[in-house]
Amino acid sequence: xxLFMIKRLVQIVPVILGVTLVVFLIMQMxxxxxxxxxxxxxxxxxxxxxxxxxxGLNKPLYxxxxxxxxxxxxxxxxxxxxxxxxxxxxxxxxLPVTMELAFFSILITIVLGLIAGIISAVRPYSFSDIGVMVxxxxxxxxxxxxxxxxxxxxxxxxxxxxxxxGWDSLAHVILPAITLGAGGAAIVARMTRSSMLExxxxxxxxxxxxxxxxxxxxxxxxxxxxxxxxxxxxVGLQFGSLLGGTVLxxxxxxxxxxxxxxxxxxxxxxxxxxxxxVLVASLVFVFVNLLVDTMYKVFNKRIDLN
Amino acid sequence: xNSEVVLEVKNLKTHFISNKGxxxxxxxxxxxxxxxxxxxxxxxxxxxxxxxxxxxxxxIPSPPxxxxxGQVLLNGKDLVTMSDEELRKIRGxxxxxxxxxxMTSLNPVIPVGEQIxxxxxxxxxxxxxxxxxxxxxxxGLVGIxxxxxxxxQEPFQLSGGMRQRIMIAMALxxxxxxxxxxxxxTALDVTIxxxxxxxxxxxxxxxxxxxxxxxHDLGVVAEMCDQVGVMYAGQIVxxxxxxxxxxxxLHPYTQGLIGSLPKLYEDQDELQTIEGTVPSPYDYxxxxxxxxxxxxxxxxxxxxxxxxxxxxxxxKVRCWKYTDEWQNSLTRGVVIP
Numbered sequence: 001x002x003l004f005m006i007k008r009l010v011q012i013v014p015v016i017l018g019v020t021l022v023v024f025l026i027m028q029m030x031x032x033x034x035x036x037x038x039x040x041x042x043x044x045x046x047x048x049x050x051x052x053x054x055x056g057l058n059k060p061l062y063x064x065x066x067x068x069x070x071x072x073x074x075x076x077x078x079x080x081x082x083x084x085x086x087x088x089x090x091x092x093x094x095l096p097v098t099m100e101l102a103f104f105s106i107l108i109t110i111v112l113g114l115i116a117g118i119i120s121a122v123r124p125y126s127f128s129d130i131g132v133m134v135x136x137x138x139x140x141x142x143x144x145x146x147x148x149x150x151x152x153x154x155x156x157x158x159x160x161x162x163x164x165x166g167w168d169s170l171a172h173v174i175l176p177a178i179t180l181g182a183g184g185a186a187i188v189a190r191m192t193r194s195s196m197l198e199x200x201x202x203x204x205x206x207x208x209x210x211x212x213x214x215x216x217x218x219x220x221x222x223x224x225x226x227x228x229x230x231x232x233x234x235v236g237l238q239f240g241s242l243l244g245g246t247v248l249x250x251x252x253x254x255x256x257x258x259x260x261x262x263x264x265x266x267x268x269x270x271x272x273x274x275x276x277x278v279l280v281a282s283l284v285f286v287f288v289n290l291l292v293d294t295m296y297k298v299f300n301k302r303i304d305l306n
Numbered sequence: 307x308n309s310e311v312v313l314e315v316k317n318l319k320t321h322f323i324s325n326k327g328x329x330x331x332x333x334x335x336x337x338x339x340x341x342x343x344x345x346x347x348x349x350x351x352x353x354x355x356x357x358x359x360x361x362x363x364x365x366i367p368s369p370p371x372x373x374x375x376g377q378v379l380l381n382g383k384d385l386v387t388m389s390d391e392e393l394r395k396i397r398g399x400x401x402x403x404x405x406x407x408x409m410t411s412l413n414p415v416i417p418v419g420e421q422i423x424x425x426x427x428x429x430x431x432x433x434x435x436x437x438x439x440x441x442x443x444x445x446g447l448v449g450i451x452x453x454x455x456x457x458x459q460e461p462f463q464l465s466g467g468m469r470q471r472i473m474i475a476m477a478l479x480x481x482x483x484x485x486x487x488x489x490x491x492t493a494l495d496v497t498i499x500x501x502x503x504x505x506x507x508x509x510x511x512x513x514x515x516x517x518x519x520x521x522h523d524l525g526v527v528a529e530m531c532d533q534v535g536v537m538y539a540g541q542i543v544x545x546x547x548x549x550x551x552x553x554x555x556l557h558p559y560t561q562g563l564i565g566s567l568p569k570l571y572e573d574q575d576e577l578q579t580i581e582g583t584v585p586s587p588y589d590y591x592x593x594x595x596x597x598x599x600x601x602x603x604x605x606x607x608x609x610x611x612x613x614x615x616x617x618x619x620x621x622k623v624r625c626w627k628y629t630d631e632w633q634n635s636l637t638r639g640v641v642i643p
Contacts, residue, residue: 201367202410203405203407203410203411204410204411204412204413204414206365206405206411207405207411207412207413207473207476208413209365209397210363210365210397210398210402210403210405211397211398211424211425211428211476212394212395212396212397212398212399212425212428212429213394213398213424213425213428214394214428217424221416221424222413222416225415225416226413226414226415299415300414300415301415301460301462302414302460302462
């Protein structure tokens with residue numbers, strides 16, 4: 001187990017290097033010159049040139065990249081092109097907000113998804129099963145920005161139960177977290193259902209029945225633990241798209257999180273900001289995947305992590 | 307031997323109803339199991355022997371399976387009509403079951419000791435500690451070395467033979483009155499098979515339970531069983547003591563089965579077989595289900611289904627040959643020309 005952790009932590013290095021390289025190259029390729037945008041409309045050619053010189057944007061690409069990497073290793077993510085503040089400071093303010101949103105969203109994904117999936121699987125093809133699966137299908141099909149606006153309209157504007165936007169109290173978390181978690185919950189529900197149905201047909205469930213166990217013991221102790229293994233994989237994958245989803249949801253609900261920061265930075269060609277944001281987001285994703293892989297071992301000792 | 311009846315199955319019918327029609331997997335099975343006795347149920351694949359055993363504890367997959375008729379009496383109480391809750395208290399407690407597939411019949415993510423202990427806590431109300439100790443004791447009893455260590459392991463850490471021993475330990479933990487063993491040794495090596503059979507016989511002597519032993523292996527029947535029920539196409543065609551059955555099989559199907567065994571001391575160029583195939587459970591013939599493959603078949607066999615008749619005190623056979631009608635038709639046959 002320990003060896004596995006070390007191995008995986010070492011593997012993070014090339015992954016992160018790859019991510020920074022790809023982001024760096026993409027930012028070079030997108031149209032729009034950060035120096036021109038920074039200098040503002042109507043700035044003279046000389047000003048733009050000067051700015052480019054100051055920011056080191058006229059150096060060869062590989063030089064720019066290596067100087068960036070060597071700074072990153074020393075914990076310096078560079079300064080924002082927009083306000084010259086350290087990128088890391090900005091990220092440290094934004095990251096907790098996004099993590100809080102992600103945490104509650106994934107909680108909704110797991111709890112709602114599992115409950116719905118179990119309800120479906122216990123009585124397959126019943127009305128409750130069909131009902132839950134129709135809702136799940138809706139959950140998968142609805143785009144999150146639309147669902148967010150809809151929830152906002154119903155619960156904030158019409159019913160006035162919850163705040164419209166912002167990020168001050170726990171009440172502010174509810175709508176964004178539902179918006180972000182709903183799609184994942186729907187996928188987890190479908191996965192749990194099919195996985196449970198497969199497990200329930202196994203010989204060992206027949207053994208459990210032959211032992212005279214109560215139905216809830218059979219479902220929660222004997223079936224669910226086996227059914228959860230593929231579900232954990234799905235939750236891990238969902239976390240990736242969930243991080244992507246924060247970009248939209250933070251924009252819809254005007255939350256000052258990491259996702260919105262990256263979007264704003266892209267718009268102003270604030271390359272260090274974009275790179276820093278993506279770097280941190282991918283670090284988070286890599287660690288969550290490590291966590292997921294470790295969870296396999298907890299649920300199924302047969303899996304040899306090494 | 308005590309001749310008290312523990313389990314009686316009367317006219318049991320389990321049908322599978324689907325778009326394809328109705329498959330009469332079990333179609334009127336009768337037998338009696340006495341205390342301390344081993345009843346073998348033999349027959350080829352698909353004859354309904356496994357479905358019979360699953361029907362006793364109502365474990366058939368439903369839908370599409372359904373017990374449409376008959377009774378399963380445990381000390382006179384009908385299991386077919388009793389509530390799910392009542393039946394649950396009998397399962398694993400008074401009637402236990404061992405399955406054919408030791409590799410897949412244990413839960414892969416639960417330590418085997420716990421899989422035994424949970425039944426003990428449930429049926430005997432033992433505490434966690436007591437149940438665990440009893441579970442370890444049972445694992446030792448079925449001949450697994452260092453049971454304390456094994457109890458904590460999960461099935462994947464055990465061999466097939468050990469897993470089947472765990473299944474036996476699990477089935478016998480609550481000292482049941484009836485043990486249903488559905489081909490418990492089919493998936494195992496012959497040497498392991500002999501050990502498992504020995505353990506079962508040994509524990510039967512200790513606990514005194516009746517065993518229903520489902521198998522297609524006539525060698526195992528000779529080794530284990532007091533009584534034998536031969537099944538064909540969803541019905542018992544012959545029911546008698548194992549000794550008599552091997553010495554003098556009555557039903558033409560049984561004769562065919564025993565005749566098809568390879569013989570050690572005779573020079574055989576070719577093994578005997580029973581010609582033809584088993585009729586489809588969706589569409590059984592009107593008359594005797596074996597008539598098409600039977601060397602003695604006559605008109606009456608094709609026209610009318612035989613019933614299970616008492617041949618002698620403890621022998622029943624489902625064949626026209628052993629009825630008065632047959633004698634009559636034969637005499638007539640002789641007289642007319």
